[in-house]
Amino acid sequence: MFDRVRLICFDLDDTLWPCHPVIHAAEAECYAWLDRQAPRLTARYSQDQLREHRFTTGRHHPEIAHDLTEVRLRSLILLLEDQGYPAELAHRAIDVFREARNRVTPYDDVVDALASLRERFVLVSVTNGNSQVRHTPLHASFDLSLTAAEVGAAKPDPAIFHAASRRTGVPLDKFLHVGDDPVRDIQAGRELGVPTVWVNRGRQAWPQPLEPPDLEVADLAELVGILVS
Secondary structure (H helix, E strand, C coil): CCCCCCEEEECCECCCECCHHHHHHHHHHHHHHHHHHCHHHHHHCCHHHHHHHHHHHHHHCHHHCCCHHHHHHHHHHHHHHHCCCCCHHHHHHHHHHHHHHCCCCCCCCHHHHHHHHHCCCEEEEEECCCCCHHHCCCCCCCCEEEEHHHHCCCCCCCHHHHHHHHHHCCCHHHEEEEECCHHHHHHHHHHCCCCEEEECCCCCCCCCCCCCCCEEECCHHHHHHHHCC
């Protein structure tokens, strides 16, 4: 099944590193910064209320919903200006958030596994999130890194996979996609005819009635054992 593979796409959040602790820490750091720089805002809105406003902003502006940073920025600008603060403060707050957002800790198996796979395959990261791979511990692990914000659409939309093919010159029929999300990763790849690997670190049951992945692994070390054996 994987004999034709020349390029492997990897999702990032919850595939290569745990996502929720990083987001939680980044939002807390950003809120603490806002508490110092814009106390009228934090006196009016809790961290949870800021989050809900951001979700509402994304729902009301589907044209930018794929760009999580833009949604966060637009939400903050509205709230800050309503409290009499300049929009420039929102841009600075986003810088604080993104710096913290990039402080990820890859799962123990990831760095060595990617190094082994890169000796044989082109490696591309594709994410709906707003981490910046070049500022993470995996900055040297990929030949190309793409985000939904860059390509203008979020997975399961196929745009990010087509962009990876154009940028690398590798046709989709030589792709393999690896991710943790049954819909955004596995179903998205399947609809393109791309073989898929589900990284099931939590030993979850596969959701029915979705067609299962081509391969399920507990971590990337197991994947290396299959592809590089």
